[in-house]
Amino acid sequence: MQNQKLLPSSYFFFLLICLFHVSSSLMQFKQAENYEGSSDLVELEYHMGPVLASSPINLYIIWYGHWKPTQQATIRDFIYSISSSSSSSSSSSSSPSYPSVADWWKTVRLYTDQTGSNITGNIVLSGELYDFSYSHGTHLSRLDIQSIIKTAVTSYPTPLPLNPHNGLYLVLTSYDVQVQDFCRAVCGFHYFTFPTIVGVTVPYAWVGYSGAQCPGMCAYPFAWPKDSPPSRNGGHDVMGSPNGDVGVDGMISVIAHELAEVSSNPLVNAWYAGDDPTAPTEIADLCLGVYGSGGGGGYVGKVYKDSWGNGFNVNGVKGRRFMLQWVWNPLKRRCFGPNALD
Template identity: 80%
Template sequence: MGPVLASPINLYVIWYGHWNPTHQSTIRDFLYSLSSPAPYPSVADWWSTARLYTDQTGSNITRTIALSGEFYDSSYSHGNSLSRLSMQSIIKNAVTSHPRALPLNPRNGVYLVLSSSDVRVQDFCRAVCGFHYFTFPTLVGVTVPYAWVGYSGSQCPGVCAYPFAWPKDSGRPPPGTPGGNTIMRAPNGDAGTDGMISVIAHELAEVSSNPLVNAWYAGDDPTAPTEIADLCMGVYGSGGGGGYVGAVSKDRWGNGFNVNGVKGRKFLVQWIWNPVKRRCFGPNAMD
């Protein structure tokens, strides 16, 4: 078993491309919510499941995630068609661009690259909505965990922002047509952003429990190791699975959510594997 992120995390966000400030504010509030009090069930309550994972010394994943810096790569420093490996070069650029470079923090830093709607990324929409890994010293200078998540609102909302958009092959009519408005409404008003938040949560849980890709995997089949969020994709409430998100709440406007955040925000975040209960779990569970 490898390490987990047991020390308080300094999270550094790299906004790659052109971003809508409203979408940025929603994402920031989610990140602030990870370590801030809010009415139950809260984002911090959701993170408590991730905290159940320990390293070889018995130290749990940290409860503290601080948004410690932001870098705006609005010039598309590496173009608008990126490979997976490009993320490391984007991080390198962010920590060396003076005068407003991010700190290079191998001790307790995690770097989160968020790409805008017009950026194409290798395997995005086809195989992944986000991923995590660690940097190579030959490229960045140190080994540090990072994650990438793309904005899917215009490229593939039915893939990466479900249940706020129907998959293309679902047979459902598009929104605005008869029968097409039965899709769950996004709690913060934008399917791409709200869908992205669940993917960010997914990747943060996995990068914290498996930062060097040699630590925690979930499930009961040792021959098919799956990371702690991958096993629960598409499950947001009790009874979820097979395309059904599970039992979640609706606000007075009918927007779906399962956790509360700062400033009265509400979010819909997928469950993760609980190693004690040995099942997918979230704070909105009915059992």
Template identity: 65%
Template sequence: MKNHAATVAEWWRTVSLYTDQTGANISRTVLIAGEYSDRKYSQGSELSRLTVQQVIANSVKSAPFPVEHKNGVYLILTSEDVRMQDFCRAVCGFHYFTFPSMVGYTLPYAWVGNSGRQCPEVCAYPFAVPAYMKGGGMGAVEAPNGDVGVDGMISVIGHELAELSSNPLVNAWYAGEDPTAPTEIGDLCEGLYGTGGGGGYMGQVMRDGKGRTYNMNGRRGRKFLVQWIWNPLIKACSGPNALD
């Protein structure tokens, strides 16, 4: 299957369909405004949901790292040797907002970890599969960039950025009755990557000449496999590689 029109930008257009209370849409443009590297592991290699906020606090104190209250979101990525509270057991990523008492500001943020050494069969699926699936059913597929841990992170990053943008302070868009345990626009489509997906089947995706699996194209020839998200107009999961 080939679909050269399936792009990361087209995937994000679905996110931009969501609006705030004033009716303004989420921006179609996402820019990296700054980066901060905590190479010395200031909070150690075992993090909690509180200590990760201290990492953010350190970053906003390091000029010229920008602090943007209105249009900015903060993404924390950790390497494969860093352990996070509930990682692999309950989460592959999460989003929340910082506490002014810790960071000095209320800033929406998301965390995503590299599961390559810890639980690729959980957080880098379908590039790795649980042992019980190896005897039958769908086997692991080839990661589009050749790195199971990082390729797995990319889909989780998309998931969390979409939810962070549509529900930044955990009081905006979600499904279900409980705002403390919301089902958000990524949760509704987890495991779906193409048309016909569901019930453990990822859906129809693409493969390149080396057998690597992807469903959208990035810049400079990059390819990615990123889960679909909930489309508020058609009230169904959708992605740029949809066949219908």
């Protein structure tokens, strides 16, 4: 985050009471009615708050519950891919080929703060903590996520650093953890911690593993809701997931969604559309269900298929492939990703 003066703690307490809103990844694809978005319907505005422009962003992951090593490896590789530039040749072993996750992040980087500083392109996985003991139980409220962060930064003997300067905390809950509104209304959210709970104000995001609880809602397009209407081609075809785990592959798109929004609106006073800061429509909310050209209305758009028929739209490190939802491009004034056909 920029070294800007933050609001006094009394204001955060007021926000706790009156403005406890979190940006939600509502992965209900039917909401993307306008194919690739519409500049006529969107009034995305800057509200003078900070963005995450300090480089690097130090990302700290809290693995809450039980995770398979393969699941953790896939998510880590996605994080590593954000800062890994594309190679000009697909034969390069050191860099992912175009279009890459880093190319997707370039759209997020177009957003600036009031000094003209762009969101950073350097996100570093700087620490991980494994909360295998379910320190706050298996039924969590939204506010409990902040308590999990507090536990992580005060745990003995190896706590995560408490970094209010350029830290970003990502809480990931396993298949058996129920979080308030998860699957019913949200797949993930972001906000900022309250000094009364954590001690300082830092941005954070939460995403849950949906493979067991609600793949049809939170792992789209690798699973479809049971009551979904037919797709554009008249069927209910399920697209194969590129890394072999529907829950993790769907989760990665939600993580991307939340990282884009927490970077462009970390204190809920920077980039969003609408007049109500308690219910902002943010840069990824504008593109729900859009993954390729022509996307929207239950159709993901034009994406790639690997040799097994699994879908993806960007490349990552170690030969990984991912399917990431597009975000709003402020220059083109429409949803956009590096796999766009125009």
